[in-house]
Every structure is written in structure tokens, then in C-alpha cells.
Amino acid sequence: xxxxxxxxxxxxxxxxxxxxxxxxxxxxxxxxxxxxxxxxxxxxxxxxxxxxxxxxxxxxxxxxxxxxxxxxxxxxxxxxxxxxxxxxxxxxxxxxxxxxxxxxxxxxxxxxxxxxxxxxxxxxxxxxxxxxxxxxxxxxxxxxxxxxxxxxxxxxxxxxxxxxxxxxxxxxxxxxxxxxxxxxxxxxxxxxxxxxxxxxxxxxxxxxxxxxxxxxxxxxxxxxxxxxxxxxxxxxxxxxxxxxxxxxxxxxxxxxxxxxxxxxxxxxxxxxxxxxxxxxxxxxxxxxxxxxxxxxxxxxxxxxxxxxxxxxxxxxxxxxxxxxxxxxxxxxxxxxxxxxxxxxxxxxxxxxxxxxxxxxxxxxxxxxxxxxxxxxxxxxxxxxxxxxxxxxxxxxxxxxxxxxxxxxxxxxxxxxxxxxxxxxxxxxxxxxxxxxxxxxxxxxxxxxxxxxxxxxxxxxxxxxxxxxxxxxxxxxxxxxxxxxxxxxxxxxxxxxxxxxxxxxxxxxxxxxxxxxxxxxxxxxxxxxxxxxxxxxxxxxxxxxxxxxxxxxxxxxxxxxxxxxxxxxxxxxxxxxxxxxxxxxxxxxxxxxxxxxxxxxxxxxxxxxxxxxxxxxxxxxxxxxxxxxxxxxxxxxxxxxxxxxxxxxxxxxxxxxxxxxxxxxxxxxxxxxxxxxxxxxxxxxxxxxxxxxxxxxxxxxxxxxxxxxxxxxxxxxxxxxxxxxxxxxxxxxxxxxxxxxxxxxx
Amino acid sequence: xxxxxxxxxxxxxxxxxxxxxxxxxxxxxxxxxxxxxxxxxxxxxxxxxxxxxxxxxxxxxxxxxxxxxxxxxxxxxxxxxxxxxxxxxxxxxxxxxxxxxxxxxxxxxxxxxxxxxxxxxxxxxxxxxxxxxxxxxxxxxxxxxxxxxxx
Numbered sequence: 001x002x003x004x005x006x007x008x009x010x011x012x013x014x015x016x017x018x019x020x021x022x023x024x025x026x027x028x029x030x031x032x033x034x035x036x037x038x039x040x041x042x043x044x045x046x047x048x049x050x051x052x053x054x055x056x057x058x059x060x061x062x063x064x065x066x067x068x069x070x071x072x073x074x075x076x077x078x079x080x081x082x083x084x085x086x087x088x089x090x091x092x093x094x095x096x097x098x099x100x101x102x103x104x105x106x107x108x109x110x111x112x113x114x115x116x117x118x119x120x121x122x123x124x125x126x127x128x129x130x131x132x133x134x135x136x137x138x139x140x141x142x143x144x145x146x147x148x149x150x151x152x153x154x155x156x157x158x159x160x161x162x163x164x165x166x167x168x169x170x171x172x173x174x175x176x177x178x179x180x181x182x183x184x185x186x187x188x189x190x191x192x193x194x195x196x197x198x199x200x201x202x203x204x205x206x207x208x209x210x211x212x213x214x215x216x217x218x219x220x221x222x223x224x225x226x227x228x229x230x231x232x233x234x235x236x237x238x239x240x241x242x243x244x245x246x247x248x249x250x251x252x253x254x255x256x257x258x259x260x261x262x263x264x265x266x267x268x269x270x271x272x273x274x275x276x277x278x279x280x281x282x283x284x285x286x287x288x289x290x291x292x293x294x295x296x297x298x299x300x301x302x303x304x305x306x307x308x309x310x311x312x313x314x315x316x317x318x319x320x321x322x323x324x325x326x327x328x329x330x331x332x333x334x335x336x337x338x339x340x341x342x343x344x345x346x347x348x349x350x351x352x353x354x355x356x357x358x359x360x361x362x363x364x365x366x367x368x369x370x371x372x373x374x375x376x377x378x379x380x381x382x383x384x385x386x387x388x389x390x391x392x393x394x395x396x397x398x399x400x401x402x403x404x405x406x407x408x409x410x411x412x413x414x415x416x417x418x419x420x421x422x423x424x425x426x427x428x429x430x431x432x433x434x435x436x437x438x439x440x441x442x443x444x445x446x447x448x449x450x451x452x453x454x455x456x457x458x459x460x461x462x463x464x465x466x467x468x469x470x471x472x473x474x475x476x477x478x479x480x481x482x483x484x485x486x487x488x489x490x491x492x493x494x495x496x497x498x499x500x501x502x503x504x505x506x507x508x509x510x511x512x513x514x515x516x517x518x519x520x521x522x523x524x525x526x527x528x529x530x531x532x533x534x535x536x537x538x539x540x541x542x543x544x545x546x547x548x549x550x551x552x553x554x555x556x557x558x559x560x561x562x563x564x565x566x567x568x569x570x571x572x573x574x575x576x577x578x579x580x581x582x583x584x585x586x587x588x589x590x591x592x593x594x595x596x597x598x599x600x601x602x603x604x605x606x607x608x609x610x611x612x613x614x615x616x617x618x619x620x621x622x623x624x625x626x627x628x629x630x631x632x633x634x635x636x637x638x639x640x641x642x643x644x645x646x647x648x649x650x651x652x653x654x655x656x657x658x659x660x661x662x663x664x665x666x667x668x669x670x671x672x673x674x675x676x677x678x679x680x681x682x683x684x685x686x687x688x689x690x691x692x693x694x695x696x697x698x699x700x701x702x703x704x705x706x707x708x709x710x711x712x713x714x715x716x717x718x719x720x721x722x723x724x725x726x727x728x729x730x731x732x733x734x735x736x737x738x739x740x741x742x743x744x745x
Numbered sequence: 746x747x748x749x750x751x752x753x754x755x756x757x758x759x760x761x762x763x764x765x766x767x768x769x770x771x772x773x774x775x776x777x778x779x780x781x782x783x784x785x786x787x788x789x790x791x792x793x794x795x796x797x798x799x800x801x802x803x804x805x806x807x808x809x810x811x812x813x814x815x816x817x818x819x820x821x822x823x824x825x826x827x828x829x830x831x832x833x834x835x836x837x838x839x840x841x842x843x844x845x846x847x848x849x850x851x852x853x854x855x856x857x858x859x860x861x862x863x864x865x866x867x868x869x870x871x872x873x874x875x876x877x878x879x880x881x882x883x884x885x886x887x888x889x890x891x892x893x894x895x896x
Contacts, residue, residue, distance in 0.1 A: 081841030081877045215837060222842025223833035223849055225777020225817030232776035240771070266760065286767040365781045365789055365843040365876050415779075415843030416876045450782045648837060652882065656840055659878020682786035682874065690871055693880040 056116035056136035059144045059193050062108070063092075065185035069168045071098050074108035076116050077129040078387055079218065080414030080421075081656070082711045083649035084129045086216045088137060090209045090645055091130070095141030095202055096148075097165040098181065100214050107411035110389040110404070116140075123388040125419065125534065127613040127709020130645055134707060142199045144188075151188035152179055213648035218413075229415045230385050231369040231447055238371070239269055241436050241446040242288035243277045244295055245455045248675045249426055249531060250302030250310025253278055257296040265291045272439060274432050276308070281440055285447055308426055309492075315529045315675045317462070321356055324464040324485040324526055331483050331522040334501045335510050338518030343479035347470030351557050353550055355467065355735045357542040359670040360460035360535055361679075363687050366415020367453050370430035373443035379406040384430045385414050385421045392430070395423055399431055418660065419534035420457070424493070426531060427456045451680040458533030459670055461489055465509070465546045470518070475558025476568070479518035482509045482547065485526050488539065492532035496525060504534070508543025508716055511611055513576055514551070514569035530672065536660055540612040540716035545665075548608035548720030549734060552727065562724060563590045563607050575640065575703055576616060580609060582638035583618035586699045590620070594729050597624070603633065606724025610716035614708030615641040621694070621721035623729060625744045630726055632662055632694040635718065640701040641708040647700055654714040655696040661718025663688035667740045746810045750775075751819035761807035765799075766790045768806045769816060777817035777846045781874075788873030791847035792816050798854035817846040826853045828890060836886040840877035847873050848883055852890070861894040862887070
């Protein structure tokens, strides 16, 4: 995602209130904060404010050091499995000189203080958390260490220059005395934050934790059921709620035929009509769910002036794909180099092909929920899954008319996200939870059943791409043209921005490094009826499949091995040449096949590359056909993110991205018929089961180039590598996903 | 009706057909067992009933009254469960973690019946879904547990 959320409003301007009370109010539900630190004397507030111009310097807003020396860090980023909380503890701990294992990391509340990314926004997405905040978060740790040293000098009555630290302690070597950080925190955090320019960061050669496979901080809690997600939370006097959504987005509630009977059902507190939904509030969620599903609603078609993207009654994904394929333009160029038309005209060989992909659901395991509570003073607290707390709070303020300062927003752990928890107008339960809490005067926890989630989840976009290419007399590509009929997720959410191309629509067709002198990448913008969103690796999740599979077609047509062709096209790019060779070497040397494996199966391999989110990846896939279905045996992936913080977490992210990549390649597809999703649960929307997983082998290359992302970059090259292997094995070209739509023998 | 969960007796006032999952989560406040699909598709709600793995989201509570139910909250009170948790931490299995309660319960059930499972037995038993794609790590942890038993 190049420009992740270039939405019109980025409401980040609310000043953060750094009062101690405010900070404590931001702690987890019911947590009794007995720690010391972050008190908020006026000196501290002044110090923080004085440095407001410099990102990530308001030390007291981030850190609490408890009497036992444990460190509580409020992270600007949400933890949803990608390991960012552990990475933040490593980065801050390295400079603070505190073992990451002593950290407790939670998501920070909204507020300007936590906007630490170099692009000036705060989201958890676009694989940006570590790479965009790395120097700032290191400096934060170093500033805190400087404050502890200063406090140590005052407390011990010795010159600052005589003090050093060892993990968790300020040490005066001359006298053999030392003080734990926990003993100094009260004094230290009341000191003014030093001038950031006065700080020296640790030499990377001296790193103890950055770059090491530090254990995840959440591994134990997540293996014993102790980790709490929004769906698990409760507050005193809380009621539960469930909804039934309109079968098609935009429809509204006409009348309820059996309201009285439903109100009389066991456990039911009340029945409510909401925009595009009916709701039941009950003492137990099971009662609420059963009752709300029993409501017979007369739904009304969407009003002509509906602000939502109303889903037409005749919408079908297959028909929409045909519609996209029939579009002739106008197309807008995003990349255009050389003379594509001339090269095509004069080509020895021309190659043309049309590719398409499928809509996808996020299908994260935790169904969306939200907990809303109005406090006696009229202020509002909301616990909700989100990837952008400031945007969510601003939206809540807009909806409720409350001053943002009177809204406390909590961001619990995410039970998977993959792009699901951005601010999607019609796809979040919190507006309903807030409305119900207001209506009944008690806190409400609303859970969307899996079926209601599938009905409102936003979709990964669909595209039909027409390729044309020219080969010279040596069979080498000299021109490539890709025209994609599609709508990008950002322009679906924020509206088409004049003539501007949505970079998230074409990324992966654009940004390729192959030395093909004439190229044109263009979009035919086609606004569709389905509400779209970001899905792990966004535009790259589809576009690298198209491009890299078509590149294999060019290799075959030109009589070149696809691996050798890629090396040739990257001959002036040492970084990608090294990467591609590393993937081949990891797989035991490039070997396309088909060949017979030890178990007697016929197998072949495919190769593909992708350069998303500031990182680069190369994948080799090995496949066979088993009972007419593609079996992926191995994925060898080499990835170059420049430099990394935690190799173990990077490996896990690659394995996870491969799984999602295989899932979209082999079996996932969101199908709509008559304006309704065919699947409302995992029975008809299969996600990758363990039996379809490949053995993943990872090679991390730290080229030392600018740090790139990790959560998304390993995904996009998986689909084309598999498709290319299948084409080689079966002789059947793969120009669409998922492969479950093909028959193989 | 009386339920025996984690070696404790609980009196609950619920309809016989209420899924065990929601009794555990909402009536008894034990939230380690997760709701994922409600259709026995994903396995996030896996618990043990008399040592066998059961999907609580489709198990009517009346069907397990009087039987010994074990949830993730008591997993470390069980010797096998404790080893499973240790292996899950050692091999850093969890990512988002939402499915892992169920994975740990499924692993514990398998190892109680088959202390040193083969790869095929692991494949047959460990069928819960994980959207983060921790399947390789789960397999590594299971292989390690099986190896410990053989040694």
C-alpha cells in the first residue's frame, strides 16, 4: 500500500491530554494500575509540550516503569499477530537498556503524542509500523534512559558522567552503587525530556536485542487462553446485543412482523431498529442472537439518496467480471515509458492474454465486536478492534456529537486483521453498539455473528487485466502493456480523486524492476457495486499474480527458461539478482521440472517475484496434482526487507503470509449471486486448512538498504509462483484465481 | 443443571439446547474458549469432554451435564496440557492467538490418546483453522512433543 489511506480527513489534530488521570484512564479494562510513573506533574506536561514538534519525544506518554523494574510501554501500533508489540519492546528496550522480556506492551490511546511514523499518520497497516517508526522509537528509549541517568545522578549525588547503565539499572561503578530503574522512575519521569539532538544512539554492532530472535511477549498468554480480545471483555451492568443485517447493503428496515413475539423470547431485554439492521439486546449473547434471527423484517430497497453504496438486487460477481472484461476505456496511464505502441507494431512476436482474480473476504477468526459504555458524566468509552484509533475516535465524535476529549477509545488485541479493521463506513459494529448503549442506558457488548460478518465485510477488489507484449528476435520482451479494469480500495472508500490514479489499484503491475524498455500500465476505472477494502498486501495481492504469471507466458513464448529470463531482465539490478538467486539456492538450485519425486508424484516448480511495501521477495513453489487438485509441497521464499528487528517474527510472518497467499490461490472466493454473498460462514467460504499448507522455507537477506515492511511483502509472489508451477506441470495456463475453479487431471 | 468444568461443579440456569460455548463464556465468564463460526467449522471453541476434543459451539449443554469438561483455563493443571503449552511457547506458535486455545486443546486430546503420534496421526487430528497460517509451527511443536515421548 503506497498511500495507505489518503482519505480526505485525517483527524489527528486533537491535542493529547497528558494528565496522569488521563493516562490511567487509558489502561485496560478494570486493570488496577499500581505502578509508579507517568505521573503528571506540571513540569512533565511542560516538558512534553515543549518538545511537541518532534515526533515521539513525549517520554511520559509512552512509558511507565514500575517499582519492580518492569516497563509498561504504550505502543502506537496494534498487536494482531504480526508481533509489533514485541518489536517495539526490542527497539525501545535496546536504547533504554532494559530487557524486552521485562516489558508489558499495550496499545496507546488516540492522540498526537503517538503519531510517530515518518509519514505523519498513525495506522497499523501497510506493513509500516516498524519501518516508519524505527529511529523515533529508538530515540524514545534513549531519551528515557537519559532521564533515568539524570535522576540517578541527582539521587546518588554524583556527576552524570560517572554513571552508566546495565539492563534495568543505573550504575555508579566508582562506588559500586546502583539503582534499579523502578527506584528512579518517579524522579526521572518528572524531569524535562532532554533535547533529542543531545542523544546518541547505540552502535548497531552493540545491539543485544534488535536483530535477535527475541521471544514474543504474548506467546504464553495466547497459548493458555489468557489473552483478551474485544469479544472477551466485560464491564459491570453490561448487556449483550446481536444484529440481523439487511440482506443487501443500503436497504432499510420497513416493519417487524413479529416484534411482540420476539420481545417475549427468553432473555430478551429489548428489540431495536438501526440503520440497515435490527438488533436484540439481551442478558446473554446467545439469547440475543437467537431472538434477532427470529425477527421477520420487511426490508425496504435503498433510498435513491442513500449515502451507502447500495447493493443492487441483480449483482453477481461472475456478471460483474464479464462487465469489467468488456470495458474498452478510457484508460489512464500510471506508468508509461518508451514507445509501447511502436514496439508492439514492429514486434517479431506479439503475446496477448487476459487475466482476472476474485473478490475475497478477510475471514479473520475473531468476529467483529464492540463494547460501548456511557459514563455517568456523559463521557463515552468504547472498546473496539481497530487499526487507526484517531480516525475511529474522530468518527465516533462525528456520530455522537461528543467532544473527542470525552471519548475514551481502547484498542484490545486483534484476533487477526489482515486489513479488516480500518474505518469502513458500513462494516464496523461500534456505531450500533453506541446507539444501543444510548438507547438502553447500560453498557452494551455487540458481537456480529460469523454470518452477519460475512454479510458486511468489505471485499478485496476484483480486476480484469489485458496484457499485450512484444518479443524481439531473440524471444526477449521489449514491450509490455497492462490495462486493468478495476476499482482500487482507496478510491472505493474515499471516492475517486479527480484524475488521480489510486496507487492501491495498480501496485504490483506498477513498480516492477524488470528491464523492459517500453511499458505502459494503465487503469480503466470502473466503480463497482460491492464495498471494497484493504486485504493483506492490497493491490499487490492480485497484481503481482497477473504480471508474474504473464511474464512466464512471455518466457515460454520466447523460448526462455522463466528463471533465466528474470535474471536477464534484472541483470543491472544486483539487489534483486542476489534475491532471486537466493530463493533458487534455498530450493536446492533452480529446477523447473516436471520430474518424479521420491514418493512417485510428478512435480514441477514455478518462480515469481514481488516488491511490495518497501521490501522484495522471490518465491519458488513446488506442486503436484492430487485427486484433481493442486497440492503445494514446498514454498521457498527469500525476502530482503533491508534490515530487520526480529528474525523469528519475520520467519513467522513469511509463513503466515504464504498461508494466506496459498489460500487465495487454491480455494478462496467471495461469490455474490442476486446481490447476496453465497457464503455466510466457513462452510461455503473455505479458508486454507492445515491439509493444504505447504512446508515453508525462509531466507532473510539483510541488504542494508532502507528498511521495508514484513507483514505483507511475503504474500504476493506466492500465487504466481504456484500458478507458474501448475502451468509447467499440466501445460494448462493459469490466468485466474482460485485454482479450485480449474479441473486438473 | 450441574456442570463439571475443570474439576469444579457449577450450577447453571440455562436451556438444555444452549451451546456449551456460550454457557462457558457468558454464564461462567471463562473467555479462553473462543467463538469463531458457530458451525463446528473452525475449532476455535474446542474443549475436552471426558478427555475427547469437542466443539463447544455446537454441543448442547445438556449433552455434557455430569461429564468432565476441561477448558483452556485449566490446561496447565493437566500434565499433558502443560507440556503442550510449553511446546507452544518454545516454538512460538501463536500469532494473533485467537485460534490457539482450540489448537492447544486439540493437541492435548491427541497426545492423551496417542502420546507419540505419527505425522499422519497429527495431520488427522490437528484440523482446526488458523487464519494467521501457523500450521507449520503447530506441526513442529507436535513433532517435538511426540519426539519427547519417544525419547
